[in-house]
Amino acid sequence: MLAFVIITAIFVCHAYAGPVEDVCPPxxxxxxxxxxxxxxxxxFKFFVRPECKRQYWEAQRECEKHKGNLAMPKTEEMNQFLVDALASFNVDEEIFIGLDDLEEEHVFKWKDGTRLIVANFYDNFGFGAGIFRDHWAKGKHCVSLDPDMNVWKDVECRRELWQMLRGFKARGLFVCEY
Structure with a gap:
């Protein structure tokens, strides 16, 4: 009887999430x-190989190809899922997430248009201690998830013109959500 309960619980959990073939775009x-x-x-599709690095807008466009967005960890549980999944791929560098303040300075919105309610920013990034000192002058409008520290960081979406002319690009790994 106990085995039946355990097997049933496993089936229900997997049935809720659904297999990749049932949930992901064909x-x-x-x-x-x-x-x-x-x-x-x-x-979720994880673009975690070095050759997958893109600028923020390129990453979002890649997600939109299949009617998705950059991953939006709106809850602590979803954030932890991404951190654990990145660890399963042996990824320890930051990834772009679908959160930015590109439309209006200091007003972070998710890629689905909803405003940020609960934040997971590192103290000196985003809504942390340095928010109104010199941080905003640096032009950082995009957000990354640091899987080692399990926090978000306000990062550059692009480089200044002189940096781009020299070949520097703000590129990062990313995860798409469908």
């Missing part, structure tokens, strides 16, 4: 499932 599944994970009824 074209993503056709491309391969190695970097796909399902959580909370949503599909």
């Amino acid at each position: 074209r993503l599944v056709q491309e391969g499932t190695k970097y796909l994970k399902v959580h909370g009824g949503k599909c």
